Amino acid sequence: MTILTLSKKELESKIGNIDDKLRNKIDMFGTPIDNEDENEISIEIFPNRPDLLSLQGFTRGLLAFLGKGKGIVEYKVETPEKDFKVIIDKSVKKVRPYTACAIVKGLKFDNNTIDEIIDIQEKLHGSYGRNRKKLAIGIYPLEKIKLPIKFLARKPEDIKFQPLEFPKEINGRQILSQHPTGREYGKLLEGYNEYPIFEDANNEILSMPPIINSEKTGKISKETTDVFIECSGFNNEFLKKTLNMIVTALADLGGKIYAMEIEDKVEGKYLSPNLNAEKMEFQIDYINKNLGLELSEKEIASLFSKMGIGFDGVKEKCYALVPSYRTDIIHKIDLVEEIAIAYGYDNFKPEIPEIAGVGEESKIDILKGKVAEVLIGLGLLEVSSYHLSTKEKQFKKINVKEFKDKIIPVIDSKTENNILRASLLASSIQILSENSDASYPQKIFEMGRIFSYNDECETGIGESERLCISLCHEKANFTELKQVLDYLMKMLDLNYEINETENPSFIDGRVGEIIVDGKSIGVIGEVNLTVLKNNRIMMPVASLEISIENI
């Protein structure tokens, strides 16, 4: 969840006084307010709208939504000045093949705006950039560097510069081991013989993406007015979009956007950035059919305008003009949602259509309901426990010694519960153990899934629907439990037999296998006293556990 925290004063200066009505509008724009106090307002930005992750992007979108915008905002890109050029060297193609770059001039920075720029960068790294895995952004003061710029790769030992917030010059390998940011993101460069760098015309290293900028050339100050921006990574489309989000935000701050010539030694030359809107074809009917509305062409055009999207064309051939910084419009269905949001989710009239259909409960749930009904009639209380448990509880505490190949661990569980349960009996014993202060008799049952390895299943893990009953009180014994089983089987119209068996959780000679149609469906018996003692249960317990899916 990405949260955009803004100064309330600053936001109000742009969108007006924030009252309940406006709060509701903000929520209805698809940017719910997460938190608010006197000074700050925090807004949740969904992962499909990274373009809203700045004060500029957010206010641009919201103002349009409130009807105070002018539809799609057009940004002018100035032609490159002398040496506004970035050369992508062949050497970097194996490590980090692409970069999208631009220059923005005429900015005025103060401490606030510097913090804001860093914040946008960090938010984009964290969300859209998947923690810098997908892309990394660098912003540099133009006055400290000499154009043109080269993007290349070099052996880590040959990369020497003073990284940000570090006292001295170190090499590429040392950055990964000594610098805090290097330690955090170093794994992104793992396995490469050469690391990517940006270098200026004076052979000064500007940065080593996706790790860190240089202290000398990579730090914006209050004196900075012009900046060089690059986004580097693996997929040029993502990089271009990200660059567009940043340059448009900077343009909203008063900057002028300049193109740069990218000379890719492998793929050729082109200009960056490209802020032209993207045309997407759609049909008026398509939108109306999906939403259950009857909007006219004109209405749709004005609704698009509330979403900062342009409109072009006539009835048969309509185009939406999607701003160059939007990443989320990947199919015309996405235009449908834009219209829905602009129309207002609270303005739709709900409707339930007449679709024939007969309700049908699953067979297993019907059976479970019937079993529960019978057992409740006998005064038993249903319990319900977690599917995840521990090795200790599932095996050791019920005296199961051979369990190595029965353990199904889940990877990196955040709690002590790190295996899938293998029986309900174990959970039942645990419940009795934890309830020694509750009055007796304690008669409980549980129905649920247990897990075991089974290569015939799609996932290699088999699931079985089980019933477990435990009776626990001064006189609990096999006979009483067999009475319960007997009644249940009679009600389910099933014949069964009990064969003597052995089971480490039960007392020898007092445990049997329950057989239905020649197949064993489970066990019944008096619980082993070692098990009771291990679990501090000071009353006799009779338990049964049977499979209920095949009966």
Add this chain to the structure above:
Amino acid sequence: MVKKQGSDINKIVEFLSPNERKILSFLGEGSIEEVVQHSGLDKTSVLRALEFLSNKGVVEIKSSKEEIVELGINGLLYVRKGLPERRLASLIAEKKSIDLNKAKKQSGLSENEFKAALGVLKKKALINLINGKIMLAGSKGEITKHNLEEKFLESLPRKLDSLEDEEKFAFENLKSRKNILDVIDKKIVEFKVTKLGSELISKGLDEKINEMIEAVSPNLIKTAGWKGKKFRRYDLTGNVPRIYGGKRHFVNQAVEYGKKIWLEMGFKEMTGSLVQSGFWNFDALFTAQDHPVRELQDTFFIEKEAKLPGGEIVENVGKAHEGKIEGSKGWQESWKEEDAKKVLLRTHTTCLSARTLVEIAERKEFPAKYFALGKCFRNETVDWSHGFEFNQTEGIVVDENANFRQLLGYLIEFFKKMGYDKIRIRPAYFPYTEPSLEIDVFHPIHKKWVELGGAGMFRPEVTIPIFGRHVPVLAWGPGFDRIIMEFFEIKDLREMYKNDLNKLREMKIWDK
């Protein structure tokens, strides 16, 4: 109810149970213990009889509470073996100076005990810690002296309000340590014979009273033995011992109700495995392979490799991700089967919807309406509002004419039946639906909107790989636990599967 002021002593007599009659003549003795002794009844019966007599105004019962300080589990042990600081002190008194690690070993204390002991001795300035060595600070006599805490422990059990200032100090010190002391509430019951009671006692009981009929028996009916006799009157207001019936677990009561709503609305139930492949849980639902939910820290994975389904579906899903189906740019990243083969605990019941859609497509049986209500998992730490298991209610409507307004219709209807009248629908984002929405309900106490769960219409990138073309599907999957917690007034999610039998027995039933 018997009138306490009713001076009709004879009538009161008819109400007296055998036990009440039995203890009546011993009430003058004054204490419960003596009544027990003289009447030959056990204490519980005497207390019960006294309660009945008090209802009749024969005695007045005064009960009060007293806090008693007792030895806890560790306390009992320490009285026998000495407090940890005593054991450590003896060692130091003997050695004068000792290495920290050696002291730990030789004292035989556990890590925690050793830490506590060290703290106590330091606080009392009996030792110094210098360069990893413990040095005796005071005199040997000082450190071996029997201290306040020890004297206090030996004096237990004691009434809490009877402690002297010095003892209170010792009590506070020991109370903060684990299991040394237990403070127990003891209930003290005393009684006094009322004026009415005195009259009753001095009047004495007529012999005839014993001829009153106590219990009704088959024999009594057969022999008509009741004729001409009086039945002993019952005190109808007295408390009776509590009994508990069997019932379903409260979560399942609520789940049953939720299911009933969907069944009544004509939905068929979907069931399926809790263990699923990444393919069904994520890929078929157009969740990008680098989406954070697919990381270990969000989802429970199991070290296994799943089989992928046969047919064209796998290839088609891959195409959708890579932007190779018509009209979609996809995620613009290459799609790998290996991630789809990962085995995991389902993070939503929507994986059941994906599988059901494939069946519906094969049988070409739509319009169709399906629902599921079941457990899902996420790799979470546990606190009052988070858990690693949760319930979700899932629904899909497959229909050529399905639209957004109908989606709102189904959801509002369901939540109305669940008891929520004030509902708000707002935009949201899920990778597999477009448009997407979130349902909020208004919380009357906190006076704010509370999120209940998401819904939307499946994206073409979900439906095209399954149907070969886009068929509109309405889909929702709101969480169900918040509804359960609210109804049963559960403040802490951990209560859901705690299985505290006392609480389960006392809990009201789901009555919607």
